[in-house]
Amino acid sequence: MAARQMAERHPGAALPPVIALGAAGLAIASAFELLILRTFTRTAIHIPGITALREPYEVLSFGGRYAYFVAITLLMFAVPATAWTLWSRGGPVRRGMAVAMAGFAAMSGLAAMEFAGRLALDTATAGTVAVLAVGTASLTRRWTVAVPIGLFAGAFVLSSAHTLGESAAQEGLLTLRTDSALTAAEVVGVAFALAVPLLARGVLDRVSVASGIVVAAVVFVAFLGNGGATARFLLLWNEGLSGVLPSVAYAGAAGCLAATLAAFARSRNGLAAAGLLLLVTGGIGLHSTYQSGLVITGMALLAMALPNVLEQRKQPENGRAQDRTRGVMPGAPAEA
């Protein structure tokens, strides 16, 4: 009993460097893909005179697509690798989470080879997200973790509900009216973003808060410009949000996410930062196994990283300003 508890409470901060590097690479590649492929190449049409810049446009577009393939290659390793890491750290909760991830990975693979239908794949995806959220809450047993992670999973599952309902109908099951789930997902999704700084409680310093405010202001201004059209358009494209809420909500959400990301990065919780970034690049709801994979990897990374953040909170001085300028990404191994 005691041994198991030891394993749970002290999960061993160090991640195998390959995984840390892979996670960082994945977060960066997916962010690049989000910015270029999903954002720039689709909004460039709104830039006057872009047609004259066809060549740079095509180079960028090609680069964005390449980033997509890099991200998906990394993802194919990242999902099993993070699942394995969780498993090998022991304890029923981590192992249960690892099993869920394996289920998702298996279904994605089967679906890619056309051996599994969408109904099973989509159920497995939403299920994995839900299990990871429950698992993370169980591991940390803190409301500051349970609330934001739960909200994210809630939004994801609500948004998936519509697709699942329609898939069920396609397979001959009863048709449910699930349209309102989409609006609910939107509200819960924004609530998640607004609650996300809770995750960084204790490591949220002034600089992070300031950067959050700057980002919120920038987003707010972006919403003001051209009546929020482009901003809402990007939301829809990238996060699966329809932009029905007032713009302050989205500005606040972006600010909170940015502040938390900054806080994680500044407190040397690179792994948590990478995890959160993956939730953003993956978005809410079912889009593709690629985006779902990003979300699931992100949640798994958070499940591993958040206990460390909580530890750090207990000893606020620990490591905090040790070496601020070290830009080493995810949870650089403290060995040596």
Place this chain on the structure above:
Amino acid sequence: MLLELVKRRRIAVGVVAVLALAGVLQFTNTNPAVSQTLYLTAYESGKDPGLNPSNGAWKDAVAVRVPLTAQLGSYAAGGGTVQTVSAKALHYNDTLYVRVEWKDATQDDASTRVEDFSDAVALEFPAKTASTVPSVCMGQADAGVNIWHWRADSDAGLKDPVEIYTGASVDGYPSTDTLFYTARAAGNPYANPDLGAVQTLVSQAFGQLTTSTVQDVQGKGAWANDAWAVVFARPYTSEGPDHAGFGAGARTDIAFAVWDGSQDERNGMKSASQFITLSIAGAKVPGGGGFNSTAVILGAAMLIGFTALGIGLGVYGYREGKR
């Protein structure tokens, strides 16, 4: 020291391997990811669905309800009146049939008065199937889209006002040659009284929508019980440049847009969906609301498994917390 070096080299090799593998995937256009958007399956129909939206062939096809949102991305933004379209698809004799239905309390099928705008619906396909979808917003420079645009007023036919206002008294027209219908004389397809109900368009960017040189999509709409139902039909293969291609077993993407004329919706002022997956199944439509048992059983298994796992972890965590 040596160990570090070996490790580094391994990492470098790993990085190179990942980058190379990504390159191979891109080069061979292999996308290991599976779309998880809504999907619409076109089964083979037992009989010719024709263009009549109330043809019995549609009875067995299952509809997917696709959410629409107002187009707020670019000028002229607007729309949002219609929030859902219900889409069905079938194929018959190497022709793809798509049937769309949506609620609209007013039948706006004339644009006679300056304040009259027509109800309309459009389907959008990527010009070529690729691993990544083009911008749903009229395509992008390196990934075009093919649009099938049905307009209620085109379906109803183009008339001169004197043919509509039969009580009007007119002294006469000096000439009614085409030349004096300026837009018609200028070759504007929408000014042509012989215009079909559906226009095929291609686009590579917002504001660059152009009528295709090949018009091979047929369509017919019917309004009843406060709803429009419109059928589109096109053979799998098309001669048109940048036209979407289909085939049994193939998979592509499809997006929808709806205009409500009574709300002055036209052009960018529309309700539009994101791309969803359209797959063309080789199989016959599973008749009588066909029940796909394999899919359902597998899905149910997943549902039960994950729910059990979730509850288990939750309960365990709760108990541990109590201790």
Place this chain on the structure above:
Amino acid sequence: MPKVYNWQLGREMDYRFEGGAAKRQFAAVFNINRCIACQTCSMACKSTWTFSPGQELMWWNNVETKPYGGYPNHWDVNILELQEKANPGGQVWDPAKKDPKTAPYGTFDGKTIFETADGVNTMATGYIPPEADWKAPNIHEDTSTAIPAGGASLPEHAGWFFYLQRICNHCTYPACLAACPRNAIYKREEDGIVLIDQNRCRGYRKCVEACPYKKSMYRPSTRTSEKCIACYPRVEASDPLTEGLPMETRCMTACVGKIRLQGLVQVDANGEWIEDRKNPLYYLVHVAKIALPLYPQFGTQPNVYYIPPRWVPRPYLRQMFGPGVDDAIAAYTNPTRETLAVLQLFRASQRIVFGYRIEQGPKTGELNVGGQTREIFNDTIIGLDSNGGEIVRVTVDEPTAERPGQLNSL
């Protein structure tokens, strides 16, 4: 939205595109004081361009009786109201912020139709007048505000109406062009004429909605919008009738009341008129300043200029033509020797007059108008074509001849 300079408003303003679309600009001066509402201009246009099926309700040129009339009904009141609603109490001018070149009427402190639009849903504030509004083009003809018992006398009539002659203004910053989501509307570089490409137009009627003057019109028989084309074959002299020399438009040349003078002026990249002292339009608009733009506050920088009617209450005129009204009426009431000569060019020729020369004549009379004594000289004005060649010559005193008595008894 990019910024462009609008000299009629004395300030920069928002517009969808960069300015400087034209090098030469179609422009005209209409002398409201002389119009007799014979509608010859309206018929000249209709019988040339809009006599075919689907064009029944189209009057590219119309003459309406103000203040009640309007084609389409109440078009100006409706736009003014929309603008007021968007910027309550703010639609005001500061006549003191003036500059002879860049802000000749002062500065407009309110918002233009482009500035009250959000740039995503609309590019310019406007509305689509329903079909019924186009069906009575001459409604309220000759309807006066009152029939005062004691009659009416200058400077302001107690009961009044006047005729407003309207064509497309071929605006420097056309709202119709800014509004077209298909970019089917363009402004020609060589003469600033604004045209709708009849092949590209899809009948979205965003131009009908956006044009504050309601001069873009919908044609149901072709599902496109059409508008005044400034008789461009005449202006560009491609019509064989012109024999290669630019000619004024149909509605101008047909004018019975001789109220119209149209031409081409040179403009710079800012849309400002390049000084061309001996161009009659430049003289009337920028030197004498007796001709003013119609509702300049809308912001499109319209290019038809009006000599305001002398008898109409000034607040109404200021709303319609801006704060330049008082000076314009004063200058028209007692015109200078040059102004009087230039006014003789109206309808003296069908050819576009690009310049003029005045030969001084003897004093032939003396007048007292508004308490001011003025001498009349019988000067001769010579209208010149773009190469300086003489087109026409007219004198201030109209030549008269008396018929011999015995002929009268015939």
